[in-house]
Amino acid sequence: MSTDERTLVEGKLDALLEAYPPADTSEREFWGAQFDHGLAWVQHPEGLGGLDVSPRWQALIDRRITEAGGSTRNRYLNVLGIGMGAGTLVAHTSPEFASRFLRPMFACEEIWCQLFSEPGAGSDLAALSTTAVKDGDTWIVNGQKVWTTLAHLAKWGLLVTRTDPDVPKHAGLTYFIVDMEGDGVDVRPLYQITGEAEFNEVYFDDARIPDEYRVGEVGQGWNVAMTTLMNERVAIGANVGPRGSGAISHAVEAFERRQAAAADGAGDPVSDHDLDRLMSHWIEAEALRLTAVRAGEARLAGTPGPEGSTMKLHWADLNQRTTSFAMDLLGAEGMTYPDGYEFTRPDETSNRTESVHRAFLRTRANSIEGGTSEIMKNILGERILGLPGEPRVDKNIPWRDVPRS
Amino acid sequence: MEPTFTVTEEQQLLRSMARELFEERGTSERVREVMLGDDGLDHEAWRQLAELGLTGLTIPEEYGGGGASHVELAIVFEELGKRLLPLPLLSTAVLGTEVVLAAGTDAQKKELLSGVASGSAQLALAHLDTAGRLAADPGVTATRDGDGWSLSGAAGYVVDGRTADVVVTAATTDDGLALFVVPGDADGLTREDVEVLDLTRPMATLTYGGVRVGDDAVLCGGDAVPALHRAIAVGCGMLANEQIGGADHVLRTTTAYARERMQFGRAIGSFQAVKHRLAEMLVKVESARSAAYHAARAIAEGDTAEIAVAVPLAKSYCSEVYEHAAADGIQLHGGIGFTWEHDLHLYSKRAKATKLLLGSPAHQRRLLADVLGFIAA
Structure with a gap:
């Protein structure tokens, strides 16, 4: 079975790379062809960008494409669509419906965003209050979403709304895809502590969504949203950087700059204590990196363990401590913000080379985005360690009666 | 690798x-x-x-x-x-x-x-002086004595040293640091238990009062340092794995306790103050596990460059994770965790003692800094 799958996958790969040599093919054309060859999400059915084989082959495919000079940066340019939206559409809509969205998604002809969080619903996502009211065969949407990555570039959004306020919170939700270029959808930049606007706020003011864009049944929005978030977990942590990369590189660089400055008589020397702290951070970074390797192997082998869930928490905490330590090493220079606050709106969710100063500020979000560290600890405690949950006061009462700030 | x-x-x-x-x-x-x-x-x-x-x-x-x-x-x-x-x-x-x-x-x-x-x-290895330093002076000195050798001095912190059948002893000679195979019951060898923090791992002080051994007892004539470094590196790698075993056990037993122990009408593990502490312990144990397994793999592969990174990394990190886990384990158990009757103190003592055995975390970090080329003033 596995051998058959390998033969199938490698045959398709050879055909793709021969017909569309990456060197002579535009990125979008190549990605479209990759989709047509079933190599976009290899576990999806044929015709929807897959070959209906084990997802473990995707790593091989992406590696072969990269080695052949092709690009896989679509996964990152359109991360919310390719990483999260595609799996949701395949699981919860008809193949005919999904097929008209998936190819342009994979080719980055249409960018996607995810409209889940609201000002009043962060960790408690199911408390969200953006409403969708049925009007004939369309739905009328009103409310506000927040922390929406890529919304200003997006053609489509994955939207969860409240369609029934009279039932408990999880039961009254319905999931849609929404045309971000339609009337009544207003995207505004949300400036963050680094001065940039990586994220957006999205306002819905009588925006209309045809009923055919509903994903899943009315009232089933929570289950559909869970599919999206499960895909997010699969998408995160697929790549392991080299030893010494990431936040620790900022601390090492700061340390070496201090050494160089001291050697030139331009600064105080680093102390033994600084060196010990540097090594502590370096060691922890490497232990975490090794854990990412271990988690990746376990996932591919189909035996994921707790390490897959502990990484995010450790990563967030360590990033914050490490970049803060790097700033301390800078001494007086740590009081500056060398590039100034630019109030730009980056076009990509990027891991571009950045200053330690920006990294220090940006990492504050690491323990909030993608699940706060507090919620992650609840998840680890309850799902991995089997500890009982907190008593819930909002469980069996209608959403409209739940106290809200 | x-x-x-x-x-x-x-x-x-x-x-x-x-x-x-x-x-x-x-x-x-x-x-x-x-x-x-x-x-x-x-x-x-x-x-x-x-x-x-x-x-x-x-x-x-x-x-x-x-x-x-x-x-x-x-x-x-x-x-x-x-x-x-x-x-x-x-x-x-x-x-x-x-x-x-x-x-x-x-x-x-x-x-x-x-x-x-x-x-x-x-076997036991006597390689430290009574101050715990690697065979420094005054440790054991070996001098020529007819066709054999005579060993004098003292070695400290010899793990299982009182009961070992053979004590491999590091001793200074005119040709440098050498290793001798000394029978545990040799004449002139006095072995005394150290009152140890961790009772589950005995240590002894060995006094060599002119202990005579033959030439065939010389394991290594003059340059014992590489052999000792090898033994210490493997020891640290294995101890790191022992440490994650202990930390994992503390995590599991403390989690089980938090599920059963009721206060305020609820299992204490349902309180976030308790749950989050256990989740943090899990995070550290899993990262430490990766470090420990990788160190063992590096030793198994015989990749000396990688051993020089992976072993001090694992020994340093796993030591600290185990110590924190054991301390949190006691805290989360409350009063019962402070009793002699409960086993937690055994883990807590093992954690502290293994942290200091074969080189403390600070020492490991210093070694690693040298390997990676980071230098303080």
Whole structure:
């Protein structure tokens, strides 16, 4: 079975790379062809960008494409669509419906965003209050979403709304895809502590969504949203950087700059204590990196363990401590913000080379985005360690009666 | 080498075997009986380990061992670390075995290592002075005495040193630091127990009052440092695995307690103050596990450059994770965790003692900084 799958996958790969040599093919054309060859999400059915084989082959495919000079940066340019939206559409809509969205998604002809969080619903996502009211065969949407990555570039959004306020919170939700270029959808930049606007706020003011864009049944929005978030977990942590990369590189660089400055008589020397702290951070970074390797192997082998869930928490905490330590090493220079606050709106969710100063500020979000560290600890405690949950006061009462700030 | 954590079926079987053995043998009652007994070691269990091929697991087959790698031995350490049954695994199967393998003649290897594998010989390594420094002066000095040698001085912190059949002793000679094979019952050798923090791992102070040994007792004539460094590195790698075994056990038992212990009408594990502390422990244990497994793999592959990074990394990180886990374990148990009756103090003491054994975390970080080329003023 596995051998058959390998033969199938490698045959398709050879055909793709021969017909569309990456060197002579535009990125979008190549990605479209990759989709047509079933190599976009290899576990999806044929015709929807897959070959209906084990997802473990995707790593091989992406590696072969990269080695052949092709690009896989679509996964990152359109991360919310390719990483999260595609799996949701395949699981919860008809193949005919999904097929008209998936190819342009994979080719980055249409960018996607995810409209889940609201000002009043962060960790408690199911408390969200953006409403969708049925009007004939369309739905009328009103409310506000927040922390929406890529919304200003997006053609489509994955939207969860409240369609029934009279039932408990999880039961009254319905999931849609929404045309971000339609009337009544207003995207505004949300400036963050680094001065940039990586994220957006999205306002819905009588925006209309045809009923055919509903994903899943009315009232089933929570289950559909869970599919999206499960895909997010699969998408995160697929790549392991080299030893010494990431936040620790900022601390090492700061340390070496201090050494160089001291050697030139331009600064105080680093102390033994600084060196010990540097090594502590370096060691922890490497232990975490090794854990990412271990988690990746376990996932591919189909035996994921707790390490897959502990990484995010450790990563967030360590990033914050490490970049803060790097700033301390800078001494007086740590009081500056060398590039100034630019109030730009980056076009990509990027891991571009950045200053330690920006990294220090940006990492504050690491323990909030993608699940706060507090919620992650609840998840680890309850799902991995089997500890009982907190008593819930909002469980069996209608959403409209739940106290809200 | 590229890191990998793939586990073979044989390794899984070995783990199950070791786990069953230590769960059966290493009950709380038995551990306490042994640690408070005269010898401080469970010789009966050691014989069983020998029968199962675990005492000579990494010894080459030509010397009667199992010819397995240190990944396998690390599995035994991890499982033993969960139970704390006092066994001379570190002293005999690692410290003693490694110096003999690194420095011994073929005849010495045959004699000593076949004894380790069969369970008939327990080894110890006396390589520290009484201040705990690596064979510095005043440690043990060896001088020519007719056709043999005479050893004088004292060695400290010798793990399982009072009961070992053979003490491999580092001693200063005119040609530098040498290693001698000294019988445990040699005339002029006095062995006294140290009052140890961790009762499950005995240590002794050895006094050499002109101990005479023959020329055939010389394991290594003048340059013992590489052999000692090898033994210490392997020891640190194995201890890191023992540490994650202990930390994992503390996590599991404390989690079980938090599920059962009721206060304010709820299991205490439902309170986030408790739950989050356990989640943080889990995070650290899993990252430490990766570091420990990788160190064992580096040793198994014989990749010296990677050993120089992976081992101090693992020893430093796993030491701190285990110590925090044990401390949090006591805290989360409340009063019962502070009693002698409860086993947590044994883990807490093991955590602190292994942290300081074979080089503290700060020492490991210093080693690593040198390897990576980071220098302070």
